[in-house]
Amino acid sequence: MPQHLSDVLNACERMGKLNVRADDLRAKLPDASPEALRKALYRQQRAGRLVRLSRGSDHWLIVPLQHAATGSPPLEAWLDAYLRRTLDTPYYVGLLSAAEAYGASPYAVMVTQVMVETKRRPITVGRHELVFHTCARIEAMPTRWHESADGRFKVSTPELTVLDLIQRESMLGGMGRVREVLRALWPQCTSEGLVPALGAMCSVPVAQRLGALLALDEQAALLVPLSDWLRGKTTRLIALEGALPQGEERADNTNTDFKVWIPPQLGANT
Template identity: 30%
Template sequence: MPVQLFSSKLFQYLKRDYYLCFYSAAKFHGAGQQQVQRDYVMTDKAFSNIKKSSLDIHFFTTSKWPSKNIVEKKSDAGIFKISSPALTAVDLIHHQNKLGGINRMLAILEELSEELTKNDIEELLSWYPHKCTLQRFVFLLEELEVEEILLKPIMQHLKKAKYFPVLLSPKSKQKAGAVDNEWKVDINVKLESDL
């Protein structure tokens, strides 16, 4: 049974906040060229993953619960919550090492970029705490040649803050070196999209 059919009732019963995230949310935004074999749920409390016959759900938690950027969608069983395109994109980038790496998600990010709106990005910037993820996000959006109107709010947001060099793909024993781009992103992995 698809997770969107029972997620609201389950988390209402558990009295927990949740939203479908990563590849699970991306498919509802029309981004996902391959069928998702696993569902991903962000919660405000840790849960054990569930893998039983056709049910495969991985749970994640976040240090700062989103105050915005959670969208309600309708299913046959009622309303369920998913991350907006902007939150889906930064969640993927932030958790890239747990989800197969930046190249595995590059095609998804490219498709998601078509669903981004200026309002969605501005809402994200009003509360999102991870500057290094925003640096990677705007760098990748530039690489994907997204419209300037979508890049501008992130650029202005970062220019107001002090930010330091970051690796495009974080590695535990590697530090960012010299960078030659405005967002101080050290390109330590060759970008290869499936599209």
């Protein structure tokens, strides 16, 4: 039976177990009083050997020596265990972070954007900053595993990533910035993947805007399933970004197939 917390942590790391919970540690150190264990955890945290992921979770993350400079191992090593197992929270990595996972973001993403069912406060784990966004019907959203040698976490499919980016463009720097990301994502999107993503999100305005963007970027293969999905649904004239203008300017810059007015600065296919 190990006598010290450091021995327990070393043994866990050798087994590849970086996610540990207070109950597990107590079971491995039965002779340690609750106060002694609390102080030992605090010392290991001060030394950078442990990181507590959030208050009240009792979920601790072992920091291997090779990750000491960043203060935590990569997200793949702990994100899924923390959210899905410890917190029992459905999630997926989305938006610009998902695009980055697909190698499709021309911007450096400073935070990891995670979609969850209910509102959560941001957390910082080492150099990783996680920002949470709420998503209704999250368990119906199509996802896949993003895997590396360190582990894996759930990420939105390329098609769902596209829809999320369009839906939340105002918080991502505007549709101009989103368009740059979408151009890099189009080759990874398929007709087979688009249909379930549209059905899960079930937003006609987002689908209309997607149609206008696909037309601008000449993505004919994806226009067919989108048009089929929109058939029979009620649409109204909307703006690709911002508010609809008044007068003739509206007619001159409108995609009539999808009833989307396109601001002149977004109309160029550049």
